[in-house]
Amino acid sequence: MPELRYNVITRDWVIIATERAKRPDQFKRTVPRKAMPVHDPKCPFCPGNEKMTPSATYMVPMDGAWRVRVTPNKFAAVSREGERKRTVQGIKRTITGVGIHEVIVETPEHNRTTALLSDSDAETLIETYLNRFKAASDDPRVEQVTIFKNHGEAAGTSLEHPHSQLIATPVITTQLRDRLFSALDHFDEYGECIFCRVLDQELKEQIRIILETEHFVSYIPFADLTPFSLLIMPRRHMACFNEMNDAEAADLARILRRILLKLYRGLGDPDYNYVVRTAPTENMGVKYYHWYVSVIPRLTRMAGFEMGSGMFINVSLPEENASFLREMSVE
Ligand SMILES: [Zn+2]
Ligand SMILES: [Zn+2]
Numbered sequence: 001m002p003e004l005r006y007n008v009i010t011r012d013w014v015i016i017a018t019e020r021a022k023r024p025d026q027f028k029r030t031v032p033r034k035a036m037p038v039h040d041p042k043c044p045f046c047p048g049n050e051k052m053t054p055s056a057t058y059m060v061p062m063d064g065a066w067r068v069r070v071t072p073n074k075f076a077a078v079s080r081e082g083e084r085k086r087t088v089q090g091i092k093r094t095i096t097g098v099g100i101h102e103v104i105v106e107t108p109e110h111n112r113t114t115a116l117l118s119d120s121d122a123e124t125l126i127e128t129y130l131n132r133f134k135a136a137s138d139d140p141r142v143e144q145v146t147i148f149k150n151h152g153e154a155a156g157t158s159l160e161h162p163h164s165q166l167i168a169t170p171v172i173t174t175q176l177r178d179r180l181f182s183a184l185d186h187f188d189e190y191g192e193c194i195f196c197r198v199l200d201q202e203l204k205e206q207i208r209i210i211l212e213t214e215h216f217v218s219y220i221p222f223a224d225l226t227p228f229s230l231l232i233m234p235r236r237h238m239a240c241f242n243e244m245n246d247a248e249a250a251d252l253a254r255i256l257r258r259i260l261l262k263l264y265r266g267l268g269d270p271d272y273n274y275v276v277r278t279a280p281t282e283n284m285g286v287k288y289y290h291w292y293v294s295v296i297p298r299l300t301r302m303a304g305f306e307m308g309s310g311m312f313i314n315v316s317l318p319e320e321n322a323s324f325l326r327e328m329s330v331e
Contacts, residue, residue, distance in 0.1 A: 005223035009194055011182055014223045015313045022316055024324035027227055027299045029268035036111035036160055044074075045105045045161035057102060058131060060124050067121070068128045069105045076101035077167055084141040084170045100136045100145075100168040104128055110161050113269065114151065115260035117162075122253035129164070129276065130249060134242050136168035137281040144172045144280050147241075152271025154298035172280060180279065180289055187288035195290030196237055208322040211258060215251040218259050220322040227299050227316035228267065228325070232256060233292040241278035241291050256293065258330045263297055266328040271298040 003016045044052035047065055058070040072080060078099030085096045106114060106125050117125065129147050136145045149164040150157035172180075186194040202208055202219045210218045210230060218232045232255055234248060244252065256274075263270055278291035306312050 007221060007223035007225075008186075009183075009198060009221075010179065012223065012225060013311055014225050015311065016223075016317065017313055017315045018317065020315055021320075022227075024228075024266070024316070024321050027267055027270070027297075027316070029270055033269055038109050038111055040110045040161070043110055043159075043161050045069075045103075045159065045163055046110050047108045053103070058128065058135075060128060062108075065108060067108065068124050070102050070128065070132060071105070073101040073103050073165065078169060095170050098141050098170055100139060100142065100166065102132060102136075102166045104132065104147075104164040104166065106162040106164060112162060113264070114149065114162050115257065115264035115269070117257055119254055119257060122257040123250050125164075126249050126253045126256070129166075130242055130244070132166050133276075133278075134281075136166060137242070139168065141170050142168040144169050144176060145278075146275060148273060148275040150273055152298065154271035154301075155273045176277075176280075179277075180283065183288045183290075193237055193288055193290050195233065195292070199233055199235070207319045210262065210322050210325045211255060213251050213255045215248045216255045218255060220318040220325075222318060224314055224316075224318040224321075225312040226296065226314060228263070228270075228297045228321050230259065230295050230322075230325075231292050232259060232295065233290070237287070237290055239279040239286045239289040239291060240281055240284040241276050242281065243284060243291075252293075259295060259325075261330045262325045262328040263295070265330070266325055267297060267299070272296060273298065 002018055005014050005016055039046050043049060053074055054072040056069050056071050059066045060068040078097050078101050080100055082096055082098045084098050087094050107117060107121060133145050133147060136142055145166065145168045147164060147166050183194050199217060203217065208220045208222060210220065215235055216232055217235060218230055220230045238244065263272065272295060274293055274295040276291065276293055279286065279289040283289060300315065
């Protein structure tokens with residue numbers, strides 16, 4: 001019989017389709033990606049083509065060139081210029097679309113996918129995320145900063161050159177607001193962080209753990225919404241991404257790269273998104289919220305039932321998928 005599972009963090013119910021569950025290796029990409037050159041003369045993110053994008057807001061230099069380059073998104077979702085103005089007219093509420101939308105070019109090499117970065121390149125990337133997160137959070141017009149990556153067409157990108165993005169918005173989204181409220185509710189009722197509680201339980205059970213490092217734990221949630229969606233959670237309680245110290249940032253680089261490499265090898269370089277889910281900086285230090293990274297391989301499509309009900313059907317078993325990735329060697 002299928003099993004409905006409840007995610008105590010997101011408060012989502014999911015149907016785990018136990019009877020028609022696929023084996024982990026059945027999710028592996030069957031069509032190989034096309035081979036890509038180290039440098040593509042037409043790519044706006046390749047070195048030498050900097051004039052094709054707005055001037056850099058941040059850069060990590062390397063041998064007279066750059067190692068990581070951040071530029072405003074040429075097709076920005078929000079405008080860097082202007083004032084935040086809120087209006088209410090009858091049932092219409094609006095806010096001027098101000099904010100920050102940046103592209104973080106992760107490497108000068110066109111074909112160096114994030115999973116294949118070196119540890120030190122991955123560290124530079126995390127340091128860049130922290131720098132840009134802080135800079136965006138300091139803008140008084142900004143309420144929420146989201147750092148994310150789209151890899152592959154199913155994940156929403158057509159530009160192959162490895163890059164991440166940052167969008168800072170003048171409002172807090174409903175999803176984050178709901179999570180902050182429900183985490184606060186849990187804290188009020190039980191005097192504990194719900195995320196710490198879940199992490200503790202996962203560490204005791206071990207069966208959904210993929211990888212543990214000194215400062216982080218990666219696991220597949222018990223009520224996973226889609227196959228192989230996984231979390232990377234700091235062991236130390238921290239509400240906000242920029243509360244990380246240097247040792248933790250370096251360790252995040254290591255575990256993120258290893259997790260991406262496990263997916264790359266185990267599932268044949270799948271399309272995926274990842275996103276840093278953090279409290280806004282104004283909530284720094286709060287005891288009830290706990291930041292983490294979600295990695296979401298895009299192996300299935302959202303269909304009518306998911307769109308209409310908000311409930312997902314997961315055609316795989318979180319425990320089997322975790323064991324599959326745990327055993328995938330990355331050394
Ligand atoms: Zn390129
Ligand atoms: Zn916590």
